[in-house]
Amino acid sequence: MQTGKIGVSSENLFPIIKKFLYSDHDIFLREIVSNAVDATQKLKTLASKGEYKGEVGDAKVTVKLDKDAGTITVSDNGIGMTAEEVEKYINQIAFSGANEFLDKYKDDANAIIGHFGLGFYSSFMVSNRVEVITKSYKEDAKAVKWSCDGSPEFTLDEVEKEDVGTDIVMHVMEEEKGFLEDARISEILNKYCKFLPVPVIYGKKKEWKDGQQVDTAEDNQINDVAPAWTKTPADLKDEDYKNFYRQLYPMSDEPLFNIHLNVDYPFNLTGILYFPKIKNNFEVQKNKIQLYSNQVFVTDSVEGIVPEFLTLLHGVIDSPDIPLNVSRSYLQSDSNVKKISSHINKKVADRLSQIFKDNREDFESKWDDLKIFIEYGMLTEDKFYDRAMSFFLLKNTEGKYFTWEEYEKLVKDNQTDKDKNTIYLYTTNVEEQFTFVEEAKNKGYDVLILDDVLAPHLINKFEQKYTDKRFVRVDSDVVENLIKKEDNQKEEWSWEQKQELSPVFQAVCPENKDLQFIVDFQDLGETGSPMVITRNEFMRRMKDMSAAQGGMNIYGDLPESLNLVVNTSHPLVKKVLDAKDKKLGKKLEEVGTQLQVKKDEIAALEKAKEGKKDEEIPQADKEKLDGLNSELAKLEEAKREKLTDFGKSNKLAKQMVDLALLANGMLKGADLDKFVKRSVELIK
Template sequence: MSKQGNIRIASENMMPIIKKWLYSDKDIFLREIVANGVDAITKFRKLADMGEAQTSEEEYCIKVSIDKDAKTLSVEDNGIGMTEDEVEKYITQIAFSGAADFLDKYEKADGDGIIGHFGLGFYSAYMVSENIEIFTKSYRDEPAVRWESDGESTYTIEPCDKETRGTKIVMHIADAEKEFLDEGTISTLIHKYCGFMPYNIYLNFQGKDDKPLNDPQPLYIKNPKDCTDEEYKSFYTKTFHDFQEPLFWIHLNMDYPFRLKGILYFPKVKNKAELERGQVKLFCNQVFIADNIKEVIPEFLTLLNGVIDCPDIPLNVSRSFLQNDREVQKISRHITKKVADKLTGLFKNDREKFVQCWNDISVFIKVGCLKDEDFYSKVKDILIFKDLNGEYKNLDEFLGVVPESETAEEKRDEEKKPVSVYYVSDEVGQSQYVNMFKNAGLNAIVCDTFVDPHFISFLEYKNPEKWKFMRIDADIDSALKDGEVNADDFKDLTESFKNSLKNTSIAVKAEKFKSADVPAIINVSEFTRRFSEMNAFYGLAGGDADRDMTIILNTENPVVASFTGLNDEMKKFVANQIYYIAMLSYKKLNPEELKDFSDNSMQLLKNYIG
C-alpha cells in the first residue's frame, strides 16, 4: 500500500546553509537590504497615488548609519512599514516575497519599480551579522513592532515605541566582518550596488545639507531627446572614471516587446590591454546586478563601457537560467542589432566621422564579427581598410567592384574565382615591398592590428568565392615583374649564390623585376606563414616559417647581374650582404647575422675611405 507525505526540513539545519551559500559575494547583503527599503517606499507611494495612504512633505529616502561602538550597521527607510502580522508573514516565512504579494493585490496598478523577485534577500544580512533587529511601523494606524533573531530557528517579536512610518534594520556585525563597520567600505558598496537606486541614499545622515551618495535619476533612464552631448560625456566620466572622451554612444530606450534602457559607449581602443578593460554594468530597476554578464550582453560588447537596465531579469539567478531564457536571448539579439544599426547609420550618414573613429573602433568591430555571426551579417558592408595611399575603403570599393544585379551575379557564380587582396602588416618593416608596390602602380590594404591575422582568415572563410588575402611579401605579382624568366638560364646564378650563403636552408630563385633598384627580396608563402603564426599563437610545434623561405634575386640589378663573375671570396661577401639587406626588409636579423652584417658594412666603409 503506497503512502504520500511532505518532506520536512528542520529550520535549524536550513539557516546555516542560507547564511553561507545564499550569495557568492558577501557584500551583496547591503544591496538586498537597501533594495528592500526602495521597495517599501515605492509601495507606499503607489498607495498614496491611489488615495489609500496619507502623504507628508518629507523626502523619500534611505539612511544608512554606522555605530562602531555598538558594532551595528543600520538601514532605515520611510516606506510602507509593516504590521506585526506582516512581519510574521514576510520575515519569518523564508522565500515569501512581499513584493510578489503586493503586486498580486494591486495587479491593475502599474507594477514598474518593484524590485523584489523573491523573499530570501533579507536573510543575506546574516552572512555578516550575528544578530538582527527590525523596528517597523506600518502606514496603517497599528502599533510599531520590534523583531529580533540571531539567525537560527527562533525569533522574538514585540511592540516598540517607533513613532515614524517605515522600517529600520539594525545589523549587529560579527567580529569576523568588522570591515562592514568602515565608512569607506560601506560608501564604496553603496556606489557599486545602489548608485542608481531611485531614492536618495545617505550615509551617517546629519541634516538637510547632506548630499546623497547615489544618483536617483541617472541619464540612461531619461528620454534620449532630453539628453545633451555634455550630459552623456559627464555621465561616462563619472560612471567609468575614464577622463578620455568616448567616441560616440548608443542610448537604448524601449518598452516593447521587452523593457530595456541603457547607454553603450565606444571608448578609444588601440591595443589588446585596453580591449580587455571594457565594462558593461547590468541593472534591474536601477539595482546593480553584475558586470559583463555574457548571457545577457553579447560577449564582444563587453569590450565597450556601458549601463544596461533590464527590469525583467531577476536580481539573482543562475547563469544556466539566463542562457536558456528566451526573453534574455531576445534582449541580447536586440542589443546586437542596435549596435550594428548605430555603426551602419554612422557609415552611411557621416562617413567622415566613421573614418575618423575607425582606428579606435576597428578592433571592436572585428572582434564582434569573429564572435557573433549575426553582427557580422549586419556590418559586413561597412568594414573598411586603410590602403597604401591613406584612404579608407571597404573591400568592394578597394577592388573597384561594380555592383551587379542578383540575376547577373547568379549567372557568374560558377565562373567566379577569388580575387587576390594584397595587404601589409607593418608599413615600416615592409617598406621595401610597399615601395615596389607603389612604383608598380599597385595598392594594398593595411592589416596591422593584433586581431587582423584571424580576421582575414575569417573573411576568406565567409567569402571563399570573393577574396584571397596575400601579404605583399608572400608572392611576386606579375605587375612587379618584367616578364617571366627561364630558370635554366639563371641556374649558375642561383646555385652559385646559394653555395655562397651561410644560411644553407633558404631556397634561391631568380626573377626579372621592372625596377633595378632592389637586389633581392625574401618570400614566404601565405599558407606557410599563416600556419606558422597559428602554431606559434597556440604554442604548437611547426611554428618556424623561416625553414620555407625563398630569396628571390632580381636579375635586373647590376650587383646581381655581375655576381657570377666574382671570385669565390667576393661571392660569399656579396651574397651574404644581399641576403642581410633583404632580410632586414622582412624581419629582424638574429644576433649572429646582425654581427656579420655589421662587420661586413664596416669593411665596406673602410674600403670606401681607402
C-alpha cells in the same frame, strides 16, 4: 510578546545563508537597502492613488553605522508592516518542498534568493541578531519589533514608533567586524546603490577644515536617483552622455560615441553603451558593462550574458526582466537574457550603421580606434558580420577609407589575376615593408593596411566567404609575382645552373635556428633589386595565427621560412657568377665530368635491373650500384663544399644578401656593423 519559530520545516536555512549564500558577503547591504527602496516607492504609489494621505515628499533611505554598538541600521519612511504582515512576509517562508530545495541548492544559494525572494535573510550572513522595527502606513496601525538571533526562534513585540516606515538593525557578528568600518560601508553603497531611484543617505558631507575632514550639516546622498539611462534620448545632450561616462569611469579616456537603449517590447530594457578607444594590442578589460535590475547593481561580469564582442563596450544595461539574485548559469540560460543579448547585438549594428550614414567623415576619423571592436564582432557573431559589412572599412596606405564594395570596384580591373581572382594586396607594417609597398604602388597597385591582431583571422574569414578573392601581403613575393596576369615567358636558368649557384648564396645567409632561407632564382630585370627576401604567405599567416592563439599549433614551432629571390638578370649577380666561373670553373668541370661518369654507370645498372626480380639481380651489381651511389653523394658534397667556400669568401655575395636583409629591417647589431665596414671597403 509573541515568540515562535520561523516557518521553515528544517533548521538548515540559516547555516546555508551564513555559509553558502554568497562568496561576497557585501551583498547583504544591497539586499536590505533595495528592500527599503521598494517599500518607499510602494508608499509613493499608494499616495499617488489617494490611498495614503500622509507626507511622502521627503522619501529617503538612511544607512547608519554605530561602531560602538556594533550595528548597521537601514531606515526607510516607506510602506511599513503590520504585525500580520511581519508574520506573513518574514516568518512564513514555508514554501513547498523547502527541505528538498535547500538540500539541492545549498552550494548555490543565489538560486534560493532568486526564486523565493529571501533577500532580507542575507542580513544574517554578517549578523548574530537582526531587529526589524516597523510601522505600517495603515490607519491606527501599531508599530512592532521583530527580533531573531539567527536561529528559527524569533520574538515579536509592540513598540512605540512615531513615523511610518521600517528600521532594520543588524548586530554585526565578531568575525564580520570589518563591516563596521566607514570606508567599507561607503565602498559597498557606492558599488551597489549608486543609482537607486530613492535618495540613499549615509552620514554627512565632509569638508576640509583645520587640516582635517569634518562633517557638515548637509546629508551625504550617495546616489544619483535619475541617472542618464533612465531619461529619454531627447532630454539628453552629448555633454550629458559624456558626463555620465565620467561618472562611471572617472579615470578613462573619453569614449568614441554611445548607444542609448530604450525598449519596452517584447521586454523592458534601458541602458547606455559606450564605445571606448581600443588599442591595437587588444588588452582590454571585459568587466566594464554594469548590469542593473531596476537601478540595483547586479554584476559587472557580463560574459555569457551579452555577446562576447559586446563585452568590450562600457556602460550600463538595466532590465527588470533580469532577476536580481541569480546564479550566472541561470542568467546565461534565461530566455529573456538571450532575447536581450540578441536585441543589443542588432541595436549596436544599427547604431554604427546610422553613424556611418549620418557622418561618414567622423566615422572614418574614429575607425582606427573602433576597428578592433567591429572585427571582433564580425569574427564571433555571424549576424553582426552580415550587418557590419555595410559599414566595415578598409584603409589603404594613402590613408583613404573604403567600404568593401567601393574597394572591390577600385581594384577589380587592375588587380585581377589570370585565374580571375581579385587580389587584395596589404601590408602589416608600412615602415618595415616600405620597399615592397612602393614597388607595388609603382606598378599601379593599391595596398591596404591590415596591421591589427585580428586581421589574419578576418582575412581567412573573407577568403572563405569570397572564394574569388585572395589577400596577399606585399612582401610575400617579388612584385612581378604578386598578381600573375599571364604565365611567365621570361627565360630562366636551368635546374643545373640554379643548383650550382644556390650554395653560393646559401652560404652567406644568416645562421639562425629560428630562420630558414630558401634560395630561389627569378628574372626580375636588370633594373630590379639584385636580391629580394619574401615571406611565404601561407606559412607566415599560419604562424601569425598560431602566435595569436598562444602558439598551440604545429606551425608555431616551425622556424620562419623566408625566400631569398636572386635576380638572374642583375649585373651584380652576373658578376658573382663570373667570379665563380673564374675561380672554380676548371675544378667544377672536373667534378662535373666525374659526376657524369658515375651517373652514366648508375643509369646503365638501373636499366639492367628493369623487368627483373630482386633475386634475379646479381649481388655484384647490387654492391656496385650501392658503391656508385655513395661515390656520387661524396662528389656532390665535395662540389657543394667548394661552392659554399667560395660564397663565404665572396664579399659581393654577402653584401647583396645583407642589402636584402636591410630592406626588410632584419640586419641589426654586429651584422649591421660588419655591413657598414664592408660597404666602405667595396666603395674604395
